[in-house]
Amino acid sequence: MIFSFDLLLEALLFGVLLGCFYAAVSIGLSVSFGLLDVPHVAHPAVMVLGSYGTFVVASYGVDPIVAGVVLMPLFFVLGVVIYRFYYETFEKRGTDAAVRGLAFFFGLAFIIEVGLILAFGVDQRMAEAAYIGSSLELGDYRIPYRMLVAFGVALVLTFALTLYLSKTFTGRAIKAVAQDEPALRLMGANPVRIKQWAFGIATGVSALAGAMLIIVGPVEPAMDRLYIGRTFCVVVLAGLGSMTGTLAAGLILGIAESIVLMMLGASWAPAVAFGLLLLVLGIRPQGLFGR
Amino acid sequence: MKYWIGAAVVVIAAFGAALSGVNEYFFYAAFVVLQFVVLATAWNILGGYAGYVNFGTAAFFAIGAYTAVVLFKWLGAPLAVQIAGGALVSGLLGFGVGLLTLRLRGIFFAIATVAVIFICETLMVNWRYVGGATGLQLLRPELIPPFDTYTRMLFSVMALLAVIAVSVARYVQTSWIGRGLRAIRDSEEAAEASGVPTLKLKLFACTVSGALMGAAGAPMPMYLSFIEPASSFNLSYSVSALAMPMIGGTAHWIGPVIGALLLGSVQQIVTVTISNEINVLVVGVLLVLFVVLAPDGVLGLFRKVARKR
Numbered sequence: 001m002i003f004s005f006d007l008l009l010e011a012l013l014f015g016v017l018l019g020c021f022y023a024a025v026s027i028g029l030s031v032s033f034g035l036l037d038v039p040h041v042a043h044p045a046v047m048v049l050g051s052y053g054t055f056v057v058a059s060y061g062v063d064p065i066v067a068g069v070v071l072m073p074l075f076f077v078l079g080v081v082i083y084r085f086y087y088e089t090f091e092k093r094g095t096d097a098a099v100r101g102l103a104f105f106f107g108l109a110f111i112i113e114v115g116l117i118l119a120f121g122v123d124q125r126m127a128e129a130a131y132i133g134s135s136l137e138l139g140d141y142r143i144p145y146r147m148l149v150a151f152g153v154a155l156v157l158t159f160a161l162t163l164y165l166s167k168t169f170t171g172r173a174i175k176a177v178a179q180d181e182p183a184l185r186l187m188g189a190n191p192v193r194i195k196q197w198a199f200g201i202a203t204g205v206s207a208l209a210g211a212m213l214i215i216v217g218p219v220e221p222a223m224d225r226l227y228i229g230r231t232f233c234v235v236v237l238a239g240l241g242s243m244t245g246t247l248a249a250g251l252i253l254g255i256a257e258s259i260v261l262m263m264l265g266a267s268w269a270p271a272v273a274f275g276l277l278l279l280v281l282g283i284r285p286q287g288l289f290g291r
Numbered sequence: 292m293k294y295w296i297g298a299a300v301v302v303i304a305a306f307g308a309a310l311s312g313v314n315e316y317f318f319y320a321a322f323v324v325l326q327f328v329v330l331a332t333a334w335n336i337l338g339g340y341a342g343y344v345n346f347g348t349a350a351f352f353a354i355g356a357y358t359a360v361v362l363f364k365w366l367g368a369p370l371a372v373q374i375a376g377g378a379l380v381s382g383l384l385g386f387g388v389g390l391l392t393l394r395l396r397g398i399f400f401a402i403a404t405v406a407v408i409f410i411c412e413t414l415m416v417n418w419r420y421v422g423g424a425t426g427l428q429l430l431r432p433e434l435i436p437p438f439d440t441y442t443r444m445l446f447s448v449m450a451l452l453a454v455i456a457v458s459v460a461r462y463v464q465t466s467w468i469g470r471g472l473r474a475i476r477d478s479e480e481a482a483e484a485s486g487v488p489t490l491k492l493k494l495f496a497c498t499v500s501g502a503l504m505g506a507a508g509a510p511m512p513m514y515l516s517f518i519e520p521a522s523s524f525n526l527s528y529s530v531s532a533l534a535m536p537m538i539g540g541t542a543h544w545i546g547p548v549i550g551a552l553l554l555g556s557v558q559q560i561v562t563v564t565i566s567n568e569i570n571v572l573v574v575g576v577l578l579v580l581f582v583v584l585a586p587d588g589v590l591g592l593f594r595k596v597a598r599k600r
Contacts, residue, residue, distance in 0.1 A: 022442055028468035039397070039401075093524060098397060102344050102397070106346065106533065106578075107575045107578035107579040108579060110530050111529075194432035228405055229405065229406060232402050267413070268417065275410055279405045281395055281403050281406075285395065288438060
């Protein structure tokens with residue numbers, strides 16, 4: 001590979017778009033794991049479930065993004081149910097149940113994955129829309145519209161969630177739960193109900209993230225495995241629960257992956273997220289913007 | 292003493308069966324079940340006794356298998372050397388992962404072990420010598436005399452490995468090491484404060500657990516006469532190795548054995564009669580059911596029944 005400034009610029013540009021997309025698929029985990037300390041290993045699986053949901057809704061001729069938005073309330077309810085169940089069976093029983101809680105989410109991820117294989121088969125699925133498949137041409141550069149769409153939705157999602165958490169009453173309550181649960185309890189608020197609400201929002205956001213996943217590229221049921229690395233890498237690198245940090249960490253991962261993709265080729269790309277994750281965990285587990 | 296007589300009986304019975312006229316398919320399936328006995332037992336040394344959840348079983352298993360392939364291709368090494376090599380390399384990997392426990396616990400440790408799988412897989416995909424992404428066909432060497440077929444021999448070897456793994460787990464559990472690991476599981480700070488050498492014990496548990504997983508993986512390339520990264524590093528090895536002790540019961544060495552025999556046999560039957568996908572679904576559903584309804588596994592259920600009488 002001959003190094004050239006032009007190629008690097010292209011890799012950077014693509015990395016920024018990819019990075020925002022990674023931030024958007026991680027932001028749900030940033031709430032559920034980062035703020036609520038739920039070991040939600042099944043987050044990527046839920047997201048892929050969202051992609052397939054989008055695929056089904058979009059097959060009626062609905063735009064994939066609209067489909068994702070339509071699915072959000074449904075996923076909100078799903079999230080509330082999952083959290084309620086997790087709380088009653090594991091969280092209530094204290095640290096002794098932590099190992100089993102982790103095993104529970106790992107098992108849940110596999111159930112979702114195999115459920116999707118049984119329902120849709122192992123083939124890749126795609127969504128259709130006018131902006132998928134064509135690109136914007138800027139001089140010598142070609143930017144696929146699907147990346148731009150994902151980029152836009154990702155930015156809106158991140159800023160909306162940041163505003164929600166810092167400006168609204170419930171949003172602040174969610175942050176308070178993360179900071180000091182006993183204190184919140186003393187104020188007369190019910191931390192479980194707040195966490196349930198927050199987990200619902202995190203899961204609802206995953207539906208839209210899933211819609212973006214299927215816009216950016218074809219989706220297959222086992223895809224969640226790779227995204228365990230990407231989403232946890234972004235959330236840990238961001239410092240648990242920091243929304244702007246999530247955006248920054250997504251960008252770092254996106255640019256790193258895009259540069260490796262250009263320099264070494266696609267077969268090395270999966271290792272980037274996991275390598276970065278291991279590096280952050282080993283050197284600075286509290287992340288860049290740790291709380 | 293009773294244990295050792297039992298262990299000797301199991302090994303002799305396995306060799307006897309391998310030399311008898313039992314249907315070939317039995318050995319083909321039983322090999323996989325025994326392989327899971329080793330994996331589940333190995334997982335339990337770290338996950339069950341010390342409470343560090345390892346999602347990385349697939350990495351240790353596959354690195355054991357790839358070490359065997361390299362030794363075989365490079366030196367034409369016999370099976371025993373392949374297994375020893377696999378155990379050694381995976382043990383070293385386990386030691387490396389053990390160093391991570393210095394800073395990481397709970398989900399952070401678990402996620403780090405997932406990362407180890409994908410990093411190792413990427414390395415193997417990009418290593419031409421072992422076949423890269425497309426894999427490598429292997430020619431099985433000559434048979435060793437008493438056995439009729441290669442599968443029968445591998446079955447006997449795996450039975451021996453299973454007994455060794457269980458003996459190691461039993462030793463760890465009943466010795467001071469096991470007491471130290473249990474103290475770490477209950478409270479690492481309290482253990483450290485009362486003079487338990489927590490770091491040494493964790494490194495020991497990680498290394499032994501990794502080495503046993505590597506030993507379980509080493510005969511696999513010969514069993515399939517083929518190796519390929521995507522199936523060797525499959526996360527379903529990790530979920531099975533985690534589910535089996537959870538289903539059997541993590542507190543006692545017999546727990547993973549019960550879980551592996553039970554779940555492993557069900558998996559074999561389901562794979563043959565229905566499909567491979569359902570088999571992973573069975574693991575997932577049983578895992579979730581057990582962690583929710585029977586937190587102490589089959590062993591815990593037995594104890595409950597015994598207490599009521």
